[in-house]
Amino acid sequence: EPEVTQTPSHQVTQMGQEVILRCVPISNHLYFYWYRQILGQKVEFLVSFYNNEISEKSEIFDDQFSVERPDGSNFTLKIRSTKLEDSAMYFCASMTGATNTGELFFGEGSRLTVL
Amino acid sequence: KQEVTQIPAALSVPEGENLVLNCSFTDSAIYNLQWFRQDPGKGLTSLLLIQSSQREQTSGRLNASLDKSSGRSTLYIAASQPGDSATYLCAVPTDSWGKLQFGAGTQVVVTP
Numbered sequence: 001e002p003e004v005t006q007t008p009s010h011q012v013t014q015m016g017q018e019v020i021l022r023c024v025p026i027s028n029h030l031y032f033y034w035y036r037q038i039l040g041q042k043v044e045f046l047v048s049f050y051n052n053e054i055s056e057k058s059e060i061f062d063d064q065f066s067v068e069r070p071d072g073s074n075f076t077l078k079i080r081s082t083k084l085e086d087s088a089m090y091f092c093a094s095m096t097g098a099t100n101t102g103e104l105f106f107g108e109g110s111r112l113t114v115l
Numbered sequence: 116k117q118e119v120t121q122i123p124a125a126l127s128v129p130e131g132e133n134l135v136l137n138c139s140f141t142d143s144a145i146y147n148l149q150w151f152r153q154d155p156g157k158g159l160t161s162l163l164l165i166q167s168s169q170r171e172q173t174s175g176r177l178n179a180s181l182d183k184s185s186g187r188s189t190l191y192i193a194a195s196q197p198g199d200s201a202t203y204l205c206a207v208p209t210d211s212w213g214k215l216q217f218g219a220g221t222q223v224v225v226t227p
Contacts, residue, residue, distance in 0.1 A: 006158075031213050043159070043204065043217040056214055091158060095213050101164055102147050102212040108158035 002026040004107035006092050012113045016081050021110045023075045023092030030097035032075045033104065034067065036060070036088040043091065049075065050097075082114045117142045117209050121218035129226050134192035136221045138205035143183045146212060150179055150190050151204040153220065159204065163190070195225045 005024045013019050025032050034046040048055040049067055057065075066078045075094075079086055089109045095102065118141045128134060138148070147166045151159040163179045165172040165188065171180045176193040192199055202222045206215040 033213050035215075042219050043206070043215075045209075045214050045216075048211070048213050056211060089156075093159075093213070101166070102208060103149060103161060103164045104213060104215065105161060106151070106159035111156070 004092055004094055004105055006090075006107035006110050008110055009108065010111040010113070012115065013082055015084060015114055019079045019082055019086075019112060021077045021079075021090050021092075021112070023077075023107060024073050025075055025092065025094035026096070026105060027073070028096060029094035029105075031055075031095040032067075032069070033093040033095075034077045035091040035093060035106075037091065037109075038085075038088045046077075046090075079112075082112075084114050087112055087114045117145075117207060117216045119205060119207060119216050119218040121203075121205060121221050123221060124219065125222040125224075127224040127226065128195055130195060130197060132195055132225075134190075134195050134199065134223060134225075136190040136192075136203050136205075136223070138188045138190070138218055140186045140188075140207050140216075143186050145183065145207045147208065148179075148181055148188050149206050149215070150177075150188075151206065153202045153204060155202075162203075195223075197225050197227050199223060200225050 032049040037043045047057045093104045093106045149164045150162045178191045202220040204220045206217045
């Protein structure tokens with residue numbers, strides 16, 4: 001069964017370092033998303049991406065964050081200068097757009113620990 | 116602003132009992148509602164998606180109902196098994212598809 005895959009599964013970084021989280025969405029999907037979940041808190045929306053541009057972003061998604069679809073398969077989230085409060089599980093998700101169900105499929109997540 | 120609440124926050128049942136998980140939302144103008152399962156430290160597995168025009172949706176032992184007018188959805192899991200132990204999350208789109216507002220989840224433990 002097609003699935004969303006994310007790498008790395010866990011990354012530890014020093015505060016101020018740049019981090020890139022990678023995702024391979026389901027191949028025929030057109031809409032891509034990043035969400036995050038800080039430990040013990042709700043899953044929260046970060047950004048949506050369609051047709052090679054950001055469709056919508058939350059207040060969390062400030063200038064330190066960027067997303068890119070550098071080729072036909074990968075979808076990346078970059079955090080330029082990490083802060084302690086960026087420590088969280090980051091989830092990539094995709095949606096087909098071919099049907100009107102609106103169902104999202106999520107990856108296993110990338111756990112980011114900022115020291 | 117859409118708020119999603121899940122009650123109870125935690126639930127422990129003996130194996131074989133039926134599970135009833137509740138989700139409520141404040142804005143009834145939703146496109147759909149999606150239920151997810153999350154195992155500890157893992158990703159979100161989609162269980163059921165129920166469209167706004169539907170009253171219920173079934174998959175195996177799982178059944179989700181939706182009452183838009185009262186802002187509620189209920190997930191029923193029949194004949195629970197220890198493998199059902201997980202956190203169950205509900206989510207609704209806000210002002211656009213794919214921009215989901217999640218509840219905090221119900222943590223379920225099924226004891227053998």
